Amino acid sequence: xxxxxxxxxxxxxxxxxxxxxxxxxxxxxxxxxxxxxxxxxxxxxxxxxxxxxxxxxxxxxxxxxxxxxxxxxxxxxxxxxxxxxxxxxxxxxxxxxxxxxxxxxxxxxxxxxxxxxxxxxxxxxxxxxxxxxxxxxxxxxxxxxxxxxxxxxxxxxxxxxxxxxxxxxxxxxxxxxxxxxxxxxxxxxxxxxxxxxxxxxxxxxxxxxxxxxxxxxxxxxxxxxxxxxxxxxxxxxxxxxxxxxxxxxxxxxxxxxxxxxxxxxxxxxxxxxxxxxxxxxxxxxxxxxxxxxxxxxxxxxxxxxxx
Amino acid sequence: xxxxxxxxxxxxxxxxxxxxxxxxxxxxxxxxxxxxxxxxxxxxxxxxxxxxxxxxxxxxxxxxxxxxxxxxxxxxxxxxxxxxxxxxxxxxxxxxxxxxxxxxxxxxxxxxxxxxxxxxxxxxxxxxxxxxxxxxxxxxxxxxxxxxxxxxxxxxxxxxxxxxxxxxxxxxxxxxxxxxxx
Numbered sequence: 049x050x051x052x053x054x055x056x057x058x059x060x061x062x063x064x065x066x067x068x069x070x071x072x073x074x075x076x077x078x079x080x081x082x083x084x085x086x087x088x089x090x091x092x093x094x095x096x097x098x099x100x101x102x103x104x105x106x107x108x109x110x111x112x113x114x115x116x117x118x119x120x121x122x123x124x125x126x127x128x129x130x131x132x133x134x135x136x137x138x139x140x141x142x143x144x145x146x147x148x149x150x151x152x153x154x155x156x157x158x159x160x161x162x163x164x165x166x167x168x169x170x171x172x173x174x175x176x177x178x179x180x181x182x183x184x185x186x187x188x189x190x191x192x193x194x195x196x197x198x199x200x201x202x203x204x205x206x207x208x209x210x211x212x213x214x215x216x217x218x219x220x221x222x223x224x225x226x227x228x229x230x231x232x233x234x235x236x237x238x239x240x241x242x243x244x245x246x247x248x249x250x251x252x253x254x255x256x257x258x259x260x261x262x263x264x265x266x267x268x269x270x271x272x273x274x275x276x277x278x279x280x281x282x283x284x285x286x287x288x289x290x291x292x293x294x295x296x297x298x299x300x301x302x303x304x305x306x307x308x309x310x311x312x313x314x315x316x317x318x319x320x321x322x323x324x325x326x327x328x329x330x331x332x333x334x335x336x337x338x339x340x341x342x343x344x345x346x347x348x349x350x351x352x353x354x355x
Numbered sequence: 356x357x358x359x360x361x362x363x364x365x366x367x368x369x370x371x372x373x374x375x376x377x378x379x380x381x382x383x384x385x386x387x388x389x390x391x392x393x394x395x396x397x398x399x400x401x402x403x404x405x406x407x408x409x410x411x412x413x414x415x416x417x418x419x420x421x422x423x424x425x426x427x428x429x430x431x432x433x434x435x436x437x438x439x440x441x442x443x444x445x446x447x448x449x450x451x452x453x454x455x456x457x458x459x460x461x462x463x464x465x466x467x468x469x470x471x472x473x474x475x476x477x478x479x480x481x482x483x484x485x486x487x488x489x490x491x492x493x494x495x496x497x498x499x500x501x502x503x504x505x506x507x508x509x510x511x512x513x514x515x516x517x518x519x520x521x522x523x524x525x526x527x528x529x530x531x532x533x534x535x536x537x
Contacts, residue, residue, distance in 0.1 A: 050437060050439050051436070051437050052437050070439070073439070073440075074439070074440055076442070077423065077425070077426075077440040077441070077442065077443070080442075080443055081426070084476065084477065085477075085478075086476040086477075088476075089426035089427060089476070090426070090427060090472070091426040091427070091428075091431055119426075349426075350437065352431075352432065353431060353432055353437050353438055354437055
């Protein structure tokens with residue numbers, strides 16, 4: 049019998065390739081569920097889940113909420129702006145208070161890297177990391193790899209380029225872990241100031257020329273410039289960034305092949321990707337969003353089901 | 356662990372042929388009926404049954420699907436093992452159809468109960484029937500009975516297991532004594 053054997057999902061770093069494949073196989077089944085006329089199964093009807101978001105989110109939050117509701121869980125939502133956090137309550141106190149209302153699982157997004165690990169040492173519930181600062185965003189990486197697998201049949205041996213603000217991107221780090229564990233080749237591209245030193249130690253290559261990278265890759269994952277996390281100017285201007293590292297239709301055509309284009313959202317149209325490319329048939333950006341619900345259902349199911 | 360053969364390959368084939376005949380007796384030309392195998396182990400007898408029904412009725416268009424009930428089970432988080440789901444393949448509308456659910460062993464009846472829940476989320480069948488290759492009749496925990504039954508086996512609940520080896524080269528039914536109680 050396959051076993052997931054994790055109490056929390058903090059990062060992809062803690063998962064094995066078998067774990068990731070089990071999530072994918074389970075997500076295949078949930079994808080069938082969410083495409084039925086009755087998009088709901090009763091599996092988590094005895095479970096209460098709190099979505100605690102200390103940072104803004106559209107996709108991840110809606111996606112988690114839908115995943116929870118389609119598994120029949122009871123859901124409470126909480127965001128920092130409308131809560132007692134602004135009155136000075138600590139993270140542990142906030143979460144402990146929520147848990148004392150008999151909540152079984154916590155989905156948390158937090159601006160500080162390591163917030164989920166910290167919380168997991170102090171509380172009893174299952175914790176799912178929905179993004180902690182610049183650390184990890186595991187469900188995003190899972191749904192990205194799941195979308196590649198769906199489109200190309202397998203992730204192993206595929207060439208995947210991650211382009212943009214690698215330093216501040218939790219999506220990039222989680223994606224690197226996930227893709228490497230599944231046997232993909234990963235190349236990073238972006239301005240040297242936005243690619244961390246020694247990132248090669250994770251088994252990835254770095255190339256600062258987008259045209260070369262696009263020619264090499266089967267899949268290009270474009271990342272947003274995380275202005276909210278940048279305290280200094282890492283590049284001269286958005287216009288210059290866009291000219292050097294923006295994915296345009298011209299660049300895609302110059303590669304001369306069927307490139308698959310991904311973006312974790314939110315898109316800054318005209319900066320890292322043009323509208324023409326983002327809305328083209330090669331872009332699987334909306335498939336990623338659809339798969340997000342199935343992946344999150346699978347993660348919730350596997351974590352809740354593990355003893 | 357003690358192992359005793361209950362049915363061999365030949366006997367299983369004879370039984371499934373008889374059950375196929377019984378199905379034809381009640382469902383005529385199968386124009387409004389469908390056979391659905393229960394994942395993971397009920398799909399093996401179900402696939403064999405469909406072939407026999409096709410052979411006997413000379414009708415190659417028998418509706419056949421495979422249903423998984425994992426997400427509807429009542430023992431989620433109560434056992435020690437992770438419950439892993441299996442693919443569902445139902446590419447026809449079950450609304451108004453006579454559905455024959457097929458499983459290899461009916462034991463407590465709990466999986467049949469969850470399978471009925473799973474089935475009705477695809478629509479409202481006119482009728483649901485249950486076909487079981489083996490029926491452990493004294494171990495039921497739900498008011499569920501098979502409509503078609505290959506063989507009834509009287510077993511103790513704990514300490515005994517009925518195992519069907521669906522490897523096409525072997526295809527045997529075994530009764531295992533696991534000695535847990537002794």
